[in-house]
Amino acid sequence: MSERVLIGKVGLDGHDRGVKVVARILRDAGFEVIYTGLFQTPATIAAAAVDEDVDLVGLSMLSGAHLTLAPAVVAEMRARGCNAPVVVGGIIPEHHHQRLKDAGVAAVFTPGAPAEELVRTVRAVLAAEGA
Amino acid sequence: MTRTPRDVWREEFEASRLREADFSTMSGVPLAPVYGPADGSGDYPGQYPYTRGPYASMYRSKLWTMRMFAGFGTADDTNWRFKEIIKSGGDGLSTAFDMPTLLGLDSDDPMALGEVGRCGVAIDTLADMEDLYAGIDLAATTTSMTINSPAAAIFAMFIAQAEKAGTPRARLGGTLQNDILKEYQAQKEFVFPPRQSMRLVRDTISFTAAEMPRWHSVSISGYHIREAGSTAAEELAFTLANGFAYVELAMKAGLPIDSFAPRLSFFFNAHIDFFEEIAKYRAARRIWARWLRERYGAQLERSLQLRFHTQTAGVSLTAQQPEVNIVRTAIEALAGVLGGTQSLHTNSMDEAMALPTEKSARIALRTQQVIAYETNVAHVADPLGGSFFVEALTDEMERQAEELFAHLDELGGGSLLEGCIKGIEDNWFQGRIADSAFELERKFNNGQRVVVGVNRFKEGSDERGMELLEITNEDEARQRKRLDAVRHGRDQAAVDAALATLAAEAADPEINLMPALIDAAARYVTLGEMMNTLAGVFGRHVEVPTI
Incomplete structure (x- = not known):
């Protein structure tokens, strides 16, 4: 059975070019991809992650609200007993990467990340969780 | 003796007011305002179908407007910035609103958390609008507002504020973006369903046609369509199709075409494929003129002349070796100018990472000034007109756009208005744009398209980054308190x-x-x-x- 990945847009950020490209890359790499659509809240993402019983959650963030919203998604998921890893992609300044990781984010992708690196990192994150 | 097209052009050119400048090359070769075949035949700027430019004199009369987009924090922060722009000789204000305002949310809405004042200014009530334009003579400047779903409501606040301060609405000049169709297709800041939103657009067009002769009711925008991943031809076709939809909307409401068409303006992207962009602008002018005259029966010259604002492509900029973005932006800006843009915003080199710092925004403006004042490229109108290559590419852009119009016309049963709305409801536009974005991404991944510093020439790409603008959350608390007091x-x-x-x-x-x-x-x-x-x-x- 292929692994299930939830890809989501949280908050008011409507930039959905990257999230759709990433969803297609992961689908082509054999993952089962569920896309939440726009304007989700940390609570709706966490609820979807539980309902869909996903193995990984990917968030796309380009409006600068990542330091507020990504940790809130992780917290909501853990509060519901969902331990799937969370990865974040988008416009994330380098000096914010560690702060996101400290808040429980497993990996951060920035613009220009090649498709194969994306797939490799997602597989590595999933493997680390499984171990 | 019969008059040639060039004779007609010359008459109009000589009647135009010209700016003071030395219109010769650096080595002293005098330059004509436009070039064409030796026998005076062919197309000239200011003549139907306006392929070579809307005006006979183009930049010999007036350079493009260097309209830089600004807005941050609370209304009084942005008011301070506006006054600086006016003091330094800026000739127009351009207002960026924050995400909650763009989606019609108050600053104390739970969904607004973390977003207040971050990407633009927060406007909740008339009180904020009063602060935003305090001490600014709105009859003496023009104001552009980049707002769509809540455009009618924000516009209402703007009018109420101006009239309270003593400027009657008829004297207000400016532009409301108010292009809701591209929100569903690309930018995705929508609130109401498409048909209900179109009613608000109709109301603003009717209202300005009747009461605000200096106001541009809609700025029909391809910029966001391109940023979302479309091709150049899709940007061209979807934008003009949306324009036709607004024309049909207003005509359906009983407005004569020439009462509102002169107040429609356009906003295009300037991407990195230099000649394709220039061909796109030339094709846009020609298509708009022909459709407005032949399909919609417009007669006024101003209704047929497509005028546009340009912004360089944010999506072409890279987080790796960001200084190289200055070069990309310069090339893109040059395409806008050679394509005959009426105004231009140049992106800052840090666009792929954050909002611009003061220094990076200044370099972006300096880029326009180098093109305007050092290169002499503005001396001659449509300098690439007549190039076998650029003319062929212009024809090809037009051909691809006409194919897409035919599809939308069929989808709408003979109405572009219906075709555009159905295309949104059926996810046709959204699917086309996502397909084109994925196709381009595939070419980046397999190296078929090169991005310097990203998939080739990467030495230096892992250097520590530059200094970026940090925005704190202090404004959010300040704005919430203010709203509570109101x-x-x-x-x-x-x-x-x-x-x-x-x-x-x-x-x-x-x-x-x-x-x-x-x-x-x-x-x-x-x-x-x-x-x-x-x-x-x-x-x-x-x-x-x-x-």
């Missing part, structure tokens, strides 16, 4: 009455909602209250998520 200081009975009127009038599609919105704005009704009241009647749009 809510407590206003006449609540007057607010309730204004909202009841708004709801009742919204339910009758024949009524123009602008008067009710202006009345509500004057009573300090919040943006969120107006939008929620309208949503109670119109419903809310939910996009079906597709990959």
